[in-house]
Amino acid sequence: MSRSCPNSLRLWGLLALLTLPGWAGADAVLEGRTLRYEDGPRLLWQRTYAAGLGDLTGPLNVGNLTYLGVGPEVYVLNADSTVQARIDLPGLVTSLDSSSGTVRVTTQGDGYTERFTLGDPAQGAPVQERVVPPPNPEITGWLARAADAVPQAQLAQAGAQDPTNPFIALRQAKLAGTQGDTFSALSAVRRALSAEMPFPAWVLLAARLDSAGFPAAANLALDRARRDAAERGFDPEISVSRDALNAYGNPSGYVGTLLAQNRLTRVGAWLAYLRDVHPRFEGGPALYLRYANLLEAQGRGGEAEEWRQFTRTLRAGTLYNLGPDGTGQVRDAAQLVTVALLLALAASLAALTARAWRVQGEDTRPLGGRFRSLLRRPLSRARRTTLAYASFGERLAIVTLALGLVAAVGGWQWTNHTGQGLRAAALTSGTYGGGWVTARLSDLNLRSSADAALLAGLSAQLDGDDSVARAQYTRAQTIGAGQDACVLNNLGVIAAQRGDVPQSRESYRAALAIRPDLAAAAFNLGLNPGTPGTAFQQQYRPGQPRLCYPDQRSLARAVSGDLSVTLRRDLAQPLALLNDAPGQSARLGAALLGALALLVAIAFTLLIPRAATDARLRRPAVYRVLALLLPGAALLEGAWGGVLLLAWGATLAALAPLTGLIGYAQLLNPAQITTRNLLLAVLIGVYALNTLAFALIELRYARTTRRERAER
Structure with missing residues (x-):
């Protein structure tokens, strides 16, 4: 009996299969958006798909199974209309084919096509190739949208027709909960957790379970999301942009909602998921530190310090170990240095012009005047430019400032290009x-x-x-x-x-x-x-x-590449700097060309003999006033002059955001009292040192003048 009973069951099962419509010549056809299963002139069943679900592809009849593409999904339906399997694919299904003996699916994405092979439908028709969900909400959020489109009165029918969609089961659970049927609600939640989905759908389901009052089920859904992401090749070492994370269930957005509700216990569970799977997501360090501060406010200092330490570990391997958002800090630093060097150059040139103005006028008068000589005698006038009256040391200091300006503007351009490249979708998915x-x-x-x-x-x-x-x-x-x-x-x-x-x-x-x-x-x-x-x-x-x-x-x-690579490329194709391109501003390119031209012009003056001595130039009153107002501008002969000039320029550049014309959002904020007071203290110190140096130079100049007069 023990052997004949199973044999009898197999026989009855075979007879039952033979009597199914699929074995009697029935077939599925698609008319518009209605899938009809017909046995000759007799309609056995039909199912209509809403237009919001996407294009329909197929049907493909294989034995008594029907494969139908719906948007980015492939449904495998039995002859009695029940869904045997659902396959989540990374693009819209465009074709189904079984000519090779296996079911092949073609999907279409934005500029690319992928082909997949489906396995045994009895095992859920697993895809043989790697399936990577793209950061596209239209794809990753399809199941949730399909469930949300079902009218509440048709939930029971939709759940019976598609038991593989957990979002329909969750809606049934919430409806049962509002009706006081706790058993049915928990049963529907269990059905939702028994589904197979890509991790973005699990994350979205977890958020809905959490908000519906099922935190334990949400934790289980997050664990399923972790495991599915790991299986698909996602890794915590790879950055994730905010757009990509939004497409992957938007866990950081839900953390923000929980923080607003002061539900720190649930925040910890969600941040643990982000820490495991996507720790390097855009804006992550700020969110981690915000959570740490909240923990510390509750007296949980140990946990807070653990999150701060974890945030510090994310700096390893980044640009200059500044963290995932380090390119923004480097860009702001390049902007600050650029402004500081421009101020230093302007101050030094103003001081040198004031000192040479009288003598230059005397020397250019025979040539037709200070300005007419530029056209009448350009070569002779070139020997009497403002820098021609400066000493070699002063010219060398000006050349160094111009060279620094080229590097700073080039660094600004480089950080823009590099930052945009590092934020590219392909590198942050x-x-x-x-x-x-x-x-x-x-x-x-x-x-x-x-x-x-x-x-x-x-x-x-x-x-x-x-x-x-x-x-x-x-x-x-x-x-x-x-x-x-x-x-x-x-x-x-x-x-x-x-x-x-x-x-x-x-x-x-x-x-x-x-x-x-x-x-x-x-x-x-x-x-x-x-x-x-x-x-x-x-x-x-x-x-x-x-x-x-x-x-x-x-x-x-x-x-x-490195900054040197960028500068070499720009020098090889200077006119390309004037074109707007990804990561490149035409205005910034024009500024770089201007800095290069200024460097060449100033460097040329190193070859010109000095046009006048210090004794002839003397120290005019305007020059002395500028020497007091522009620290270091009159001290370029010595090393301390350049230090004072750069310190003055850097301090003013750091205070510049107070004017509202420029800002260094990721570097410093002079509007903060501590920062502003520190910068003002540095500025006062620079002026004090410059005044002391000016006084000593004036005393030395006075003694020299008296000695020369006495010798006469």
Whole structure:
């Protein structure tokens, strides 16, 4: 009996399948937006899809199953109209095909196309290739929008037709809760948590569960989101922009809502998710510090200091270790230095002009006058420019200031270009590879450098194309003229995945020898370094070797190179500076050209013999007044003169935001009392030192004058 009973059940099951409409020649057809399942002239069932769900593709009939593309989803329906599986794809479905013996799906994104192979529908029709959800709310929020579009009166019917959409189940749970049916509400929540979804949908579901009063279920949804993100190749080492995070469920926005409601316990749970998966999201450090301050206000100083320390660890690998938003600080510093140098140059030229004015007028009178001589006798007039009356030391100081101005304006241009490149969507989506990122990377026009080759190799490796990855890594080492630690680590990962353990460990050791602080190689050798990335790897990708991801410095080199590279490029194509381009302002380009022209003109004066001696120039009254008002401008012969002049210019530049004409939002705020008082104290000190130096110079000049008169 124990053997015949199962055989009888199998026989009855086979007979039942044979009597299904799909086995009797029934087929699915699409008429407009209505899917009809017909057995000859007899309609067995039909289902209409709202226009807001997107274009419909198919249907594709395979046996007694029907595949239908709806927006970015593929639904697999049984012959009795029940949904057997739902496949979430990263683009709008454009075609379904089974001619090769397997079901192939083509999706269309913004400028790219991807093709995927679906597996056994009995197992949920898993996609055989890597699926990377793009940071596009139209794609990642499709399930929630589909559920929100269902009228409340049709919730029960929609839940029966599509049991795979957890947002419909959550709406049913909320409705049951308002009706006092706690058991039905909890049952619907359990159904919602039993779904399979990409992590952006899990995050969005978690926020709705949290706001609906199911915090434990929200925590479970966040854990599902962590695991799904890890499985899809997302990593905490890769930055995430605010736009991308919004498309991935907007967890930071929900944290802001919780903070406004003073629900710190729930804030901790959500920040823990961000800390695990997207710690380097745009605006993250400010949000972490805000949370730390709230914890400290509640007497939880230990937790607050832990979050502050975690925020400090995010500075490693960034530009000058300034943090994820360091390019903004570098840009503000370049602006401040530019203004300071402009003030210093203007002050020094004003003082030199005041001293040479009388003598220059006497010398140019025979040539036709100070201004007419510019046209009548240009060469002779060039020997009598203002700087021609300055000493060689003074001219050299002016040339140094002009050279600094070129570097400062070039640095300003460089930070604009680099900052925009680092904020590019392809580099701030939380992962590399996938159709969307690959298409956006090609738009960046990265420099042909070892860092760009590393990025391309990593993208290919994450997508499972090891042959392309190896080729790119070899190219990176060729361009870099040497071995790169990150490349060696990733080559070791490829060797480990093909079973060559000795080769992989040799690569890890070589990488660690080049960079002893490389956490990925140390993790792969079993040294267990305590970093957020390795902790994430150990918990959510156990047993898998860790890849090395390029840090912000490497990405900056791939985007724009060093400042010297930018200046060389600008000098090679100076007219290109006048064009508006991504990360480049035409006005700033014109300023850089002007600074270059000024440098050349001032440097030319180094070749001109001095037109008059100090004895002839003397110290006019206007020159003395400017020497008092413009600290250091009359002391350029000595080293302290340049120091005083730069300190004066930098202090005034730092105070300039008080005028409202310029600002350094990420560097300093002189409107703060402490900052303003400190700057004013420095300015008073500069004037005091300059006055003392001026008095000593005047005393020496008076003694010299008296001695010369006595000798006469």
